[in-house]
Amino acid sequence: MLLAEHVPMKEPRTKVGIVFVVDADASCRAGFKELFQSVGLEVRLYASGRDFLEDGIPDVASCLVLDVRLPETSGLKIQEELARAGIDTPIIFVTGHGDIQMAVRAMKAGAADFLTKPFRSQELLDAVFTAVQQDRGRRHTRQSYSTLRERFASLSTREREVATWVAAGDLNKQIAAKLGLSEVTVKVHRANAMRKMRAKSLADLVRMIAHFNN
The missing domain is CATH 1.10.10.10 (Winged helix-like DNA-binding domain superfamily/Winged helix DNA-binding domain)
Incomplete structure (x- = not known):
């Protein structure tokens, strides 16, 4: 796995969200799984964007760790498909072959972060927890507004x-x-x-x- 280092947490956190990982490299997926589970996050792994899209996203606080280069379709295309479907799960792009133009395109399209391998484990964890927290806040706001709309009706x-x-x-x-x-x-x-x-x-x-x- 192309992480610069693994920084173990002193105490595992309770499960606070789901991290979806889409990466064609089996060793990377295994590394991501070990890292995220060590801090109490539920992890779901996919080898391709198509597998991820077909599986669906449950209505819970979550984020997507997405490799830019994937078989069949790129991570940027997956981002576009999710946007067209109205799915706004935060996306953290990871890549070993990124460039400034690619990062700008992803961020303009709403990506939560864009990390280039190798990166520190803590850097990824910080990005993931921030994204999950933002998603939780968004879902809470949406639910509150839905309840308010029902009362108004x-x-x-x-x-x-x-x-x-x-x-x-x-x-x-x-x-x-x-x-x-x-x-x-x-x-x-x-x-x-x-x-x-x-x-x-x-x-x-x-x-x-x-x-x-x-």
Whole structure:
């Protein structure tokens, strides 16, 4: 395996994500597996990009360690295919034959990092943990927004109207006049909106509604 050195960790970390490794060299795959498992990462190995694409990616925090030069199709082509499929798993390119133009192309297309062999084991581990953490954050944000969207969809038409005017800074009296309602009715709709959106405060409701008015 073309790693400059192996830096053992003092204590193995608990499993915090999956690292997919696509490398045509069996010795490299074995080396990557040993390294990543030593720090508590789950590892899945593939000899070709096609094998990886056919296997699919589970919906968990992960990253892809991808060799640039592969049989059948290049790592850069794999990156393009993933982008077209809407799969944004972070990619860390590794290669023994890289150049500046290749690195720039990969990074412009969204790669998390581009490492040229030989590199230090810790350098790769740092890149992998950073990528997995970023992927975890992205998934959390996406899930939070999906939950928020479901709550917003549960509001009645009136509740949405009232919540929108509240978010715009209008007082109950002003909203009542605009919608032809009584202030009491406006207060009821506002309370229902806060309950359904699970807003802890008026400011919280305003922040939530702002996501749908931008």
